[in-house]
Amino acid sequence: MKKVLFTQTEGGKGFYLLLAILGAIIGVGLLGTFHMEHNGHWVTGMNQQIVWGIPHVFAIFLIVAASGALNIASIGSVFGKKIYKPLGRLSALVAIALLTGGLAILVLDLGRPDRLIIAMTHYNFRSIFAWNMIFYNGFFAIVGIYIWTMMEKRMNPYSAKVGLAAFIWRLALTTATGSIFGFLVARQGFDAAIMGPMFVVMSFAYGLAFFWLVLNASYRMTGRELGGVMTKRLKNLLGVFVAGALYFTIVMHLANLYAAEHKGVEDFILNSGGIYTTLFWYGQILIGAIIPLAILYYPATGNSRCGVTFASLLVVLGGIAQMYVTVVGGQAYPLVLFPGHEVSSTFADGVINSYSPTLSEFLLGIMGIALTLALVAVAVRNLRFMPASLADSVADPHSK
Amino acid sequence: MSESNQTDLTRRQFVGKGAAAAAAVTVAPGVLLYGAAEARNLDQPASSDVRWGMLIDTNKCDKGCNDCVTACQTENGWGGENSNEKNSSPEQKAQWIRKVELKDISTGHTQSLPVMCQHCENPPCVDVCPTTASMKRADGVVLVDRHLCIGCRFCMMACPYKARSFVHESLTDQKAHAPRGKGCVESCNLCVHKLDAGEGVTACSVSCTKGAITVGDLNDEKSEIAQQLKNHKTTQIRADLGLNTGVRYRGI
Ligand code: SF4
Numbered sequence: 001m002k003k004v005l006f007t008q009t010e011g012g013k014g015f016y017l018l019l020a021i022l023g024a025i026i027g028v029g030l031l032g033t034f035h036m037e038h039n040g041h042w043v044t045g046m047n048q049q050i051v052w053g054i055p056h057v058f059a060i061f062l063i064v065a066a067s068g069a070l071n072i073a074s075i076g077s078v079f080g081k082k083i084y085k086p087l088g089r090l091s092a093l094v095a096i097a098l099l100t101g102g103l104a105i106l107v108l109d110l111g112r113p114d115r116l117i118i119a120m121t122h123y124n125f126r127s128i129f130a131w132n133m134i135f136y137n138g139f140f141a142i143v144g145i146y147i148w149t150m151m152e153k154r155m156n157p158y159s160a161k162v163g164l165a166a167f168i169w170r171l172a173l174t175t176a177t178g179s180i181f182g183f184l185v186a187r188q189g190f191d192a193a194i195m196g197p198m199f200v201v202m203s204f205a206y207g208l209a210f211f212w213l214v215l216n217a218s219y220r221m222t223g224r225e226l227g228g229v230m231t232k233r234l235k236n237l238l239g240v241f242v243a244g245a246l247y248f249t250i251v252m253h254l255a256n257l258y259a260a261e262h263k264g265v266e267d268f269i270l271n272s273g274g275i276y277t278t279l280f281w282y283g284q285i286l287i288g289a290i291i292p293l294a295i296l297y298y299p300a301t302g303n304s305r306c307g308v309t310f311a312s313l314l315v316v317l318g319g320i321a322q323m324y325v326t327v328v329g330g331q332a333y334p335l336v337l338f339p340g341h342e343v344s345s346t347f348a349d350g351v352i353n354s355y356s357p358t359l360s361e362f363l364l365g366i367m368g369i370a371l372t373l374a375l376v377a378v379a380v381r382n383l384r385f386m387p388a389s390l391a392d393s394v395a396d397p398h399s400k
Numbered sequence: 401m402s403e404s405n406q407t408d409l410t411r412r413q414f415v416g417k418g419a420a421a422a423a424a425v426t427v428a429p430g431v432l433l434y435g436a437a438e439a440r441n442l443d444q445p446a447s448s449d450v451r452w453g454m455l456i457d458t459n460k461c462d463k464g465c466n467d468c469v470t471a472c473q474t475e476n477g478w479g480g481e482n483s484n485e486k487n488s489s490p491e492q493k494a495q496w497i498r499k500v501e502l503k504d505i506s507t508g509h510t511q512s513l514p515v516m517c518q519h520c521e522n523p524p525c526v527d528v529c530p531t532t533a534s535m536k537r538a539d540g541v542v543l544v545d546r547h548l549c550i551g552c553r554f555c556m557m558a559c560p561y562k563a564r565s566f567v568h569e570s571l572t573d574q575k576a577h578a579p580r581g582k583g584c585v586e587s588c589n590l591c592v593h594k595l596d597a598g599e600g601v602t603a604c605s606v607s608c609t610k611g612a613i614t615v616g617d618l619n620d621e622k623s624e625i626a627q628q629l630k631n632h633k634t635t636q637i638r639a640d641l642g643l644n645t646g647v648r649y650r651g652i
Contacts, residue, residue: 040567048492111585129528184558346498349562
């Protein structure tokens with residue numbers, strides 16, 4: 001394999017235009033956030049029953065995707081697949097940027113974002129949520145060092161070891177994120193033990209899809225070459241991950257169908273849940289898995305960059321749908337306090353809870369994505385993250 | 401009271417510095433009325449010798465009666481006709497206690513009972529809270545420290561009883577002993593200000609003319625509540641979760 005040359009991207013009009021657009025989206029998102037935080041959450045669609053809404057859907061998607069985006073770097077350095085090595089830096093960068101975007105949303109959706117300092121100084125070590133904060137901070141640190149070992153020649157020899165640490169850390173992080181739901185024992189929709197591992201597999205798919213979108217767009221925008229060899233490798237990987245996520249989804253729902261206490265919520269998601277059922281079948285399964293798989297494995301589309309890009313876009317959309325079904329759907333289904341009884345109260349006992357998200361919630365969520373992209377754009381402009389070329393001659397098909 | 405004592409109080413008592421002082425003021429009449437022996441010394445942490453609990457006799461509880469809910473609203477300054485949550489939709493308004501109507505699907509038997517924070521021995525809300533705002537006092541009362549809560553709402557996700565509420569807007573007109581605030585989570589505090597003052601009752605238990613609600617020390621064998629628990633079959637809601645709730649029910 002030839003030595004790979006890494007360069008910064010060029011500035012120029014295109015770059016500033018991109019930044020201006022992303023900046024505008026972030027600005028509007030912040031306005032929406034200010035509206036929510038200034039008035040209080042009554043201006044949102046969230047209520048006493050649906051306490052986590054659209055912002056959490058986007059935030060958790062980005063956080064899960066973050067650990068998945070690091071996968072490319074891991075495969076390159078931990079598993080010694082040389083062909084992925086040139087992508088290592090960008091993969092780590094996208095991972096950090098995704099995590100930043102996701103966490104920014106989470107923080108801005110708090111009831112008291114001004115008390116962030118309390119969250120950092122009063123730790124409850126029994127809380128899986130607090131553990132997640134430790135994992136997130138550690139992720140920044142480890143991946144930061146990892147990027148350094150990849151970029152700094154003197155540090156190169158350590159890159160594989162740090163890469164392994166980063167890999168293990170990210171597995172723990174995604175499991176912990178998934179476990180946020182697994183720990184909610186009382187919620188029929190969430191207490192499956194499979195939630196943690198399932199989130200890991202989903203993170204592979206979402207992270208890679210997002211990574212591809214960034215890679216493809218930045219190579220197009222900067223006029224760099226991205227050859228068929230690399231495209232094919234990444235496409236194969238994406239196909240495997242999407243199929244894996246689909247497999248886990250099926251296993252989880254089948255397992256739940258056999259557990260009597262989950263029958264109700266399963267029927268709700270799979271059959272009678274209205275918007276949640278629609279999003280599950282059409283969003284998560286059809287758009288997020290089946291159509292992308294068809295595109296990726298149908299030779300004419302699977303081997304073209306456009307095809308892979310379209311499939312990646314669908315995987316991302318399907319992923320957001322999946323988060324909506326998991327996060328909001330899981331809350332919409334009523335808690336069962338008195339099995340075997342019909343219940344009613346002034347506090348929505350026994351009824352399917354409704355949620356109509358408002359514009360500001362979407363703006364906050366989309367702001368997280370824009371923030372991620374802006375961070376990547378600024379970083380690749382200023383540091384040497386991107387290989388000057390990923391043409392077939394660089395990404396040698398015969399190297400392992 | 402020294403500065404460090406004050407800080408201690410903040411944690412132990414659920415209220416912040418300002419409110420702690422306020423609570424001390426309201427405590428004074430309690431001390432006079434009920435005798436110093438029963439009131440808790442606010443300089444000392446709550447004692448684990450005591451476990452406060454509540455027994456609700458659903459056989460006595462009337463369908464359509466809402467007295468306990470109204471009493472809680474008046475006592476703690478939430479909800480009701482003059483709710484200070486002016487902007488929040490009905491789905492967004494806080495409810496510390498609610499009446500739930502039950503109908504047995506197989507027999508058609510109906511019942512009515514109040515549900516509030518069950519003051520678990522192993523509270524999931526305390527386990528998940530990232531900042532330790534959600535806490536359980538040594539005497540079994542589960543509280544939110546208003547000054548540590550960041551409003552992440554994880555405790556609401558974790559609570560099996562839907563006992564917690566999030567405040568969706570700025571509030572005025574609050575009770576000194578029950579501070580509430582935008583962006584924070586709150587719930588039934590077992591009228592801890594009354595318990596600390598040695599009154600041994602809650603607003604809801606006093607309000608119930610049918611005598612359906614008994615409050616007392618579960619650890620004290622001689623207490624009325626312990627006697628009732630000993631002599632009658634009682635249940636915990638979602639006992640399968642193993643949370644060992646401090647609130648028990650008779651008749652369901
Ligand atoms: S909302 Fe407040 S009390 Fe509840 S878990 Fe979050 S910080 Fe703790």
